[in-house]
Amino acid sequence: xxxxxxxxxxxxxxxxxxxxxxxxxxxxxxxxxxxxxxxxxxxxxxxxxxxxxxxxxxxxxxxxxxxxxxxxxxxxxxxxxxxxxxxxxxxxxxxxxxxxxxxxxxxxxxx
Numbered sequence: 001x002x003x004x005x006x007x008x009x010x011x012x013x014x015x016x017x018x019x020x021x022x023x024x025x026x027x028x029x030x031x032x033x034x035x036x037x038x039x040x041x042x043x044x045x046x047x048x049x050x051x052x053x054x055x056x057x058x059x060x061x062x063x064x065x066x067x068x069x070x071x072x073x074x075x076x077x078x079x080x081x082x083x084x085x086x087x088x089x090x091x092x093x094x095x096x097x098x099x100x101x102x103x104x105x106x107x108x109x110x111x
Contacts, residue, residue: 029070030081036060036068037085045082045089046097047075058082059092065104 037043042063050056054071058078061067072078075091082089 029072030084032068033058033060033070033081034085036062037087040064040066043085043087044098045078045085045087046092046095047072047078047089048092049075058089059097060087061098061101063100065098065100065102065107067101067104 037060040062043060046059046061048054048057048059048069056074056078057069057071058081059067059069072081079089
């Protein structure tokens with residue numbers, strides 16, 4: 001057994017993991033984002049850059065501050081999904097996160 005073989009096997013996604021992969025997963029994610037957009041008012045999209053743990057993601061924030069996030073793979077794909085949903089999209093690197101989202105998170109922690 002090599003030094004890194006155990007580490008790789010734990011980090012790799014098991015073959016029998018439930019849930020959609022590939023194109024099917026993207027369709028499920030877009031469906032979730034579409035439902036979120038349709039059931040909340042004033043939804044805006046925010047493109048979050050990739051980091052060490054997660055790829056590029058699209059964050060949707062409603063006027064109430066409620067939010068949801070899904071990975072999209074690239075900023076171009078995130079902008080395309082936002083256009084498909086008919087919502088404005090911003091880049092978190094330039095605008096930051098909206099205050100209403102932070103307020104909503106704070107209220108949820110207090111509950």
